[in-house]
Amino acid sequence: MSTLPTRVLVTGFEPFDGEHANPSWEAARRVAQHPPPGTNVTAVQISCVFGAAIDELRDAIEAQSPELVLCIGQAGGRPDLTVERVAINVDDARIPDNAGRQPVDEPVVQAGPAAYFSSLPVKACVAAARKAGVPASVSQTAGTFVCNHLFYGLAHLIATQHPGIRGGFVHVPYVPAQVAHRAVPSMAADDIATGLRAILVAARDTVTDIRETGGATH
Template sequence: MILFTGFEPFGDRDSNPSMSIARQAASILEQQGIATIAAELPCVFATAPAMLEELLATWQPRVVISLGLAEGRGALGLEKVAINHLDARIADNAGNQPIDLPVLAGGPAAYFSGLPLKAALQALRDPSTELGDVEAEISYSAGTFVCNQVFYSLMHHAGRAPGLRAGFIHVPWMDPASPRIAIHARAVACVAQLALAGATEPRLGAGTEY
């Protein structure tokens, strides 16, 4: 079982590409005979982790990819690290704005993704495939908003669930009617398939200088 999560629309937006991509990625894998579900999380600090935990308990997936919107980015962000820190510059959909609080009191400072990020990056950059249309990068900051909270909560759960491969991907803003939704959905489905197959990481320099 593969679980994708996306977020509900945020603020005055009436759509969220993370959820559109999650649904289409799930459909792609279902058509290949892989049991997959896509679920929507609230963009609310107080309820998103609990809803994620409920989904994990119900479906007990082998692979989980949570998706979120990074409106200012142009590339698909394969997130490497979740930090135990919340610092909301703006309020969530319930009007809450936690500042300088931990995601989990007493928890580790950070968790690394359990997804094969460099294997995914290599596949997504391969010009011989249709996935070469996707601009992707490994990101070393998932922010300090609800996306990071969900990512950290997911990896905290994964640490207690042997065999579970999990992580987070940020998607750029795109219109719900954009053909880029389908392109990014194929990319996300590819990452999930690599994780399900137990892909290992190639020796590939993909870091940043700043």
């Protein structure tokens, strides 16, 4: 008897802050078009808007009933795929979101926990991406903009409404077209997608995370 494919939801953001593309969505689309074996992947674009982002994620989870959720966001300036370890319960926006909202020191969820750890095996995910030839590392901060907002929202949904789901967040670099006129790290969308496919397989198949160095001094 064959095993049914793992139902996977991947999300990427719409462009923001004056950009014409968002590598998180470009990569998410590619992963859904060519999913890793043993997975059935649906990609959903999320608005870069506080509040609405979590609402859209909730709707997608209810519509797709995934077993695994991987949210993806742009981290301009980072040189590699960064698998996020922790989401914190604070919105503190350096710039306005796409609806002009700019919360300062507000909770993502009123009376929610201070933080949630990813329910994915973050170090195994990093190792898998590297084995696939894509630079990757553990990140200790998802920021305080809409990416962290969505990551925290995902973790809270899992903790309070969908305990059978596992999920986490990965930040990805700019794509080359975004940095053609500035000296900032970038990565091709196809390479990002290759790393994400490896991360999904590791997240699906790894029960206990590996123990290896992945910390940071600051």
